[in-house]
Amino acid sequence: MENWYALRSKTNKEDVVWHHAQARGFETFYPRIRVRPVNPRARKVKPYFPGYLFVYADLVEVGTSVFDRMPDATGLVSFGGVPAAIDDVLIATLRRRVETLADGYGEMYPQLKTGDPVTIESGPLAGYKAIFDMRLPGRDRVRVLLQMLSSRSVPVELGIAQIKPQGNRWTEPRALGQHTPGI
Numbered sequence: 001m002e003n004w005y006a007l008r009s010k011t012n013k014e015d016v017v018w019h020h021a022q023a024r025g026f027e028t029f030y031p032r033i034r035v036r037p038v039n040p041r042a043r044k045v046k047p048y049f050p051g052y053l054f055v056y057a058d059l060v061e062v063g064t065s066v067f068d069r070m071p072d073a074t075g076l077v078s079f080g081g082v083p084a085a086i087d088d089v090l091i092a093t094l095r096r097r098v099e100t101l102a103d104g105y106g107e108m109y110p111q112l113k114t115g116d117p118v119t120i121e122s123g124p125l126a127g128y129k130a131i132f133d134m135r136l137p138g139r140d141r142v143r144v145l146l147q148m149l150s151s152r153s154v155p156v157e158l159g160i161a162q163i164k165p166q167g168n169r170w171t172e173p174r175a176l177g178q179h180t181p182g183i
Contacts, residue, residue: 001058003056003057003059004029004055004056004085004088004091005054005084005085006052006077007021007067007073007077008075009073010051010072011050014030014047016071017070017073018030018053020072021055021070024066024070026055026056026057027055028056029053029055029091029094030047030054031047031095031098032045032046032048032098033046033098048098054086055067059083064076064083112165114132115131115132116132116166117165117166118130118132118163119164119166120163121161121162122162125146125158130144130145130147132144141157141158141160142160143156143158144163
């Protein structure tokens with residue numbers, strides 16, 4: 001019977017073990033997240049569970065020795081010598097969680113282009129509509145343009161998490177003096 005199992009790797013060898021498991025035909029789940037290291041030359045993608053990845057296998061058919069002898073692997077996580085099976089629901093939950101984290105750690109809204117309409121979701125300008133201008137260097141900063149009553153656009157710098165792209169293009173941004181709370 002096939003189940004998910006946690007496969008341990010040697011320190012910083014998760015990628016190697018992942019490639020070996022895939023080369024042997026095993027379905028794998030190797031959750032990674034994008035990070036922003038202080039050192040620009042450091043790895044930008046790191047394992048969500050350092051030292052572990054998940055494999056889907058029928059241990060009756062393949063045995064455990066294939067994982068014990070895999071280069072840079074230290075075997076399956078076991079309790080009392082019995083490999084611990086992981087429920088499919090837990091793996092599905094982990095997949096969703098890692099995808100959610102990827103949105104927060106990775107580049108949010110990579111599809112945004114200059115001129116795209118956005119809504120400000122949080123902060124003192126929450127609820128206002130604006131036009132996306134550009135991404136700014138640094139940690140997830142953007143510049144959007146708010147239209148003032150005098151039809152003059154004012155650039156505002158925000159965190160990328162404070163905005164949300166509009167589904168459809170809109171032609172008239174809400175002017176600052178025309179804000180209706182809750183919209």
